[in-house]
Amino acid sequence: MDQALVDELDADDEADDHTLPDLPNVEDYETVRLRAAPNPNGPWHLGHARMPSVIGTYTDRYDGEFVIRFDDTDPETKRPDISAYDAILEDIEYLGFEPDEVYRASDRIETYYDHARELIEMGEAYTCDLPAEEFSELKREGTPSPNRDKDPETVLEEFEAMVDGDYESGEMVLRVKTDIEHKNPALRDWVAFRMIDTPHPREEAADYRCWPMLDFQSGVDDHLVGITHIIRGIDLQDSAKRQQFLYDYFGWEYPEVLHWGHVQIDAYDIKISTSTIKELIDAGELDGWDDPRAPTLQSVRRRGIHGEAIVDSMIGLGMSTTDVDLAMSSIYANNRDIVDDEANRYFLVRDGQEIPVVGDAKPEAGHPPLHPNHEDRGDREIPVDDAVLVEPDDIPADGERIWLKGYGCVRYENDAFVATGDDISVVRDGDVGVIHWAPADDTVSVTMRTPDGDVTGAAEPAFADTAVDEIVQFERIGFVRVDEHGEEGSVVYYAHP
């Protein structure tokens, strides 16, 4: 490799490195450790890809470590879906990252209990049996709960009763003492543990009734697991401030923390939320998480979009705290970059109209190339017997010529194509348009599943040679992923133009 090329590559690397801002104070830590903390309530939608994309990119940059922690501490309202744990890990793998460690909060309940006990002994937490609305009222006016001054022994006793499941849901909580007059009401004496009657779906955790809230669980874990930088959404803006009280009591250093806004994706009719998608699947309006109409990672994966294309787009969003709209066209452009060179070309005729081909100048077959930029890959062979299929919109006016790509020029006369014998110069001169086509016989029937619904068509015979999982381009239509070659025909998933 010559020096100029090396320099150029280095320059490229550098440019890539700086698409995301540097993390703060990385030099203060031996190893940068980042975590994604998903709630496993379903497979991921497109928006979820941002966290692993950014974290994975940072871990690569700093040679750090990537931790996944399932924050599955609400068996009821955010009930985990038992199959989602693996589905999410697969989604991460699809995006091209491999977590160094995987935790489940529901495995670590005893640890949270231990820290709660410690906190109680320090006198910094109290059990509170006030109904939620009543406490909320007091909090608004900055009045402490009457339970706030209980002595630690009583608190500990009552907390152990919580742990033992002696209370019903709603009867008792453990609150962290913060500052009941804090100017930000969101920080006043927040709940650390509450009772939940519904058993956790994971067998290992099914016996617990006393569950930590996110701010407690996540705060304790981030420290214990050695997270150096926390990246999270603006919905958790106040979390760090809440958890800071905990860190102060325990004498811990709070990790660096960054926030970002929400991501919306254009181009989908469906609302991008796990629960909405789940409802649509349950109602039978979507075939599953990988339905091409679903805004999920499983869906775009099946459509042949590389995880890398998604990661690139996510990185392009940067780290701003404002809400952002991600255009699918950005993902498509990235993907086209990746697949165009490799994707061989084929013809698919949708809604084909059969038109006889006549004339002495009629070739026996068409031979379009597999790839216009790679002659070495050779040609396809499309035999023509008596007729071809073309798309209705492509049929020229009576008396006009059209070029059947890879085959030759024909004139449309009396509902038939008459071979003219013209050479390619008629196309180069701009007199004649070029269209794709298929033979009338021997085609492969194809169902193309798209985000806008299914389309059927007939593909040229050579399409049968493609492999399942291969990305090909149907000329003048777009890129598709071959999903299945079945008895009834083939199924492809449409990626993008």
Added chain:
RNA sequence: GCUCUGAUGGUGUAGUCCGGCCAAUCAUAUUACCCUCUCACGGUAAUGACCGGGGUUCAAAUCCCCGUCGGAGCACCA
């Protein structure tokens, strides 16, 4: 009501900390043209933005103030 937080073209982003090199970067999008037996790829060009108003300054996207608009939290959700 209280508390955070933000605002650069259609979209995303750089620049904002440390004012001048910013008549504002890059990508995407759209539109033309070139290339081409695809409406792909590649190439060229065009389009298009500093939320508003004051102030400080020789000089403001950048600093200050006031508005406007947006997002978030004040859950026994994550």
